[in-house]
Amino acid sequence: MKPMYQQAPENTLASLVHGMEMFDAIEFDIRLTKDEQVVIHHDRSVSIDRSGFDKRSPYVEDWELEELLELGFCSLEMLLEHTDIQKAVNEQGKVLVVESKRPSLKVKKSGGWFEKNKHDAHMGKTMHHAEQLLDQYDIPKQSTVHYAFHKSMKNATTLGGIQRSWSTLLPTIRPFGGRNTHRLLALPEYVLTPFSRLMRKHQRNGSPMMPCAIEYLQSPTNMVPLGTTVGLKGRQLKRLNTIRKGFPVYVWPVKPSIEYDVLNAGLSALTDESDPTLTWLPSGHARWNQPATLPLDEAQRQRLDQATKENHLQILNELQDEVVPWKECDESRKRELLTFWRTKWQWSRSVDELLDQELRSGSMPWELVRMIGHRGAGKTKRPVL
Structure with missing residues (x-):
């Protein structure tokens, strides 16, 4: 009998490696430590039991990297030097989505409430240090994207001398307050x-892609923004594809109940569900974890969609044996796949343009629909460690 799956704590090395094995990409959060090293960590405060602070500052930026590693957190360098990660990126075409986090406004070097230039400089420095490591470990430029909840990302990337692709997470989340405060302050920007x-x-x-909150695509929250309403089905889906014309969209967070609809709409999905035994989705569909790196053609997709709960494991096993990884596909096979997707989702770029870009960059086109492990293998409870 197989042991039950136990999810590793988010953003730890075990979580990130598992997420990369399961999906087409991983998304993770980085912060700059007191000694200006890059640690993978989401929250502003070190995510341990409060008793571990011992009257010292709880904020990640006030701790040195070695202290955080001793607690079990992971540095960006530890991730990039891992052989499984290098193989996934360089040999399988998988992607690293790197979210830079702003420090608490109570951290001195953050710039406080009003020094915007310091905010931008800190974000630029965080991305710059990350980029140095990505270059050091020969991670292809087109296999990564920086993003952040930071309005002036353009200035931050300029200050940091960023050479890799970047995007902005909108509506902006402020570096203070809790979930309710964040949502309340983001509401006006969301409406407009x-x-x-x-x-x-x-x-x-x-930007090579657009991060998009699921609220834009699901009722009733998709009715809130002024302008054309888009969604995952029917007329709203037609409007969505007409507007985006194949421009890559990464949706977060995507629960298993809507995973099929998101992927079937031609959108990439950030997921918190990395249990390998989750093979049948609540929507009544078999789960395919790597639609980009293990791509299905039209006939294979149809077989998977027609699977039943009773026979889906057999079909999944058959497809696993016969599917050719994207990196091993010849030009004819890639043309077949790209033509299928381009027709289905109304991409504006031609197949020749997509293949030419891949030839020049050495990386898979951003248009390919991906499953992305959120914080590696998924978000976990607090404290993380």
Whole structure:
């Protein structure tokens, strides 16, 4: 009898390696420590039991990297030097989505409430240090993207001398308060930024993809922004594809109940569900974890969609044996796959353009629909460790 799956704590090395094995990409959070090293950590405060602070500052930026590693947290360098991660990126075409986090406003070097230039400089420095490590470990530029909940990302990337692709998470989440405060303060921007405007912002910035909150695509929250309403089915889906014309969209967070609809709409999905025994989705569909790196053609997709709960494991096993990984596909096979997807989702770029970009960059086109492990293998409870 197989042991039950136990999810590793988020953003730890075990979680990140498992997420990369399960999916087409992983998304994780980085912060700059007191000694200006890059640690993988989401929360502003070190995510341990409060008794561990012993009257010292709880904020990650006030701790040195070695102290955090001793607690069990992971540095970016530890991740990048791991052979499984290097193989996944360089040999399988998988992607690293790197979210830079702003420190608490109570941290001195953050710039406090009003010194915007310091905010931008800190974000630029965080991305710069990350980029140095990505270059050191020969991670292809087109296999990574920086993003952050930071309005002036353009200035931050300029200050940091960032050479890799970047994007902005919108609506902006402030570096203070809790979940309810964040949502309340983000509401005006959400109301005034419909999906179409959100997309134009990212296209003007030259972003390779657009992060998108699930609220834009699900009722009733998709009715809140002013402008055209988009969604995952029917007329709303037609509007979505007409607006985006294949521009890559990464949706967060995507629960298993809507995972099929998100992927079937041609959108990439950030998931917190990395249990390998989850093979049948609540929507009544078999789960395919790597739609980009293990791509299904039209006939294979149809077989999977027609699977029943009773026979889906057999079909999944058959497909695992016969599917050719994207990196091993010849040009004819790639053309077949890209033509299928381009027709289904109304991509604007031609198949020749997509193949030419891959040839020049050495990386898979951003348009490919991906499953992405959120914080590695998924978000976990607090404290993380």
